[in-house]
Amino acid sequence: MTQQGRPRTFVEHEVLDAAMQVFWRHGYAASSIAQLRAATGLSSASLYGAFGSKEGLFERAIAHYIAGPGQVSELVGDLTLDPLEALGLMLHGTIEMQSEPAHPGGCLVALSANVGAGGDDDVAARRIVAARRAEDRAGIEACIRRAVAGGAIRSDHEPAVSAILVHTFVLGVSTQLLDGVPPATLHAAAALLLSGLRPSGAAMSQDASSDGRSSILSDDK
Structure with a gap:
């Protein structure tokens, strides 16, 4: 047998x-x-x-991270949400997740495999996270294009460029948190970023209140 x-x-x-x-x-x-x-x-x-x-x-x-803590990046793909609201929830949720004391700070995808000794396994690891970041950029751009089509985001900026702006902020959150920048300051910066994407005349305060971040902006945790 x-x-x-x-x-x-x-x-x-x-x-x-x-x-x-x-x-x-x-x-x-x-x-x-x-x-x-x-x-x-x-x-x-x-x-x-x-x-x-x-x-x-x-x-x-x-993959386990994306299905767990990193799931917040998927919010921009939620078609049941207003696109600008989804973008705000993703930005503020990212700050909350990356500053959560229950796990290491920052973002696993942003921090874990950007440098290495150059061996085949290091190169492969960098490709894995680079592919994920490309997916995140594409998701952000698609969300911005939906927002532009609905008039919630200014149309005089190229959506692909705006997506790079947003994604650069998301990736930079890790470094800022590790350098000791308070989450509340990052929430305020995220609100400012969202305000800059709105058509002229929209108030920045709308960004803080519309996605429920008003209390967090005043709570320097």
């Missing part, structure tokens, strides 16, 4: 959550297999058997 392989003895989402925390805190290049083993409680054989490689585990951890 052919002997069946041993069944997995771990809960995959728990392993991915633990690995995500390691990559988020240390970055891809600095996260060693020893650290990943310690965090997940798995042997090297089990990790490689389940995920193929460190790169494979990282790719799965990124």
Whole structure:
């Protein structure tokens, strides 16, 4: 009789959550297999058997992040929301998520794999997060185009350029938070950014109140 392989003895989402925390805190290049083993409680054989490689585990951890804390970036694709409201919810929600003390600060996609030693696995890791950032930019641009079509965002700016402006702010939140900039200041900056996208004559205060950020702007947490 052919002997069946041993069944997995771990809960995959728990392993991915633990690995995500390691990559988020240390970055891809600095996260060693020893650290990943310690965090997940798995042997090297089990990790490689389940995920193929460190790169494979990282790719799965990124997907786990997008389905969890990083889900806030998907708000711009919610067609049930007013596009400008969706953009505001994404910006303010990003600040809230990245400053949440329950996990490492900043954004995993922005911080984890921008530099490396240049090996094949480092290059692959950078491609993984670069692909995700490209998806986020495309989602922001599509949302802005819907807002322009509805008259909620000024039409004299190229949507692709406005999308780069918004996405650059999103990526910069990580660095600002790690440098100690208070979340409330970032919420105020996000409101200013949204105000600049509105047609002439729209009040900046509308951005803070329309997406429920008024209380946060006054709460320097």
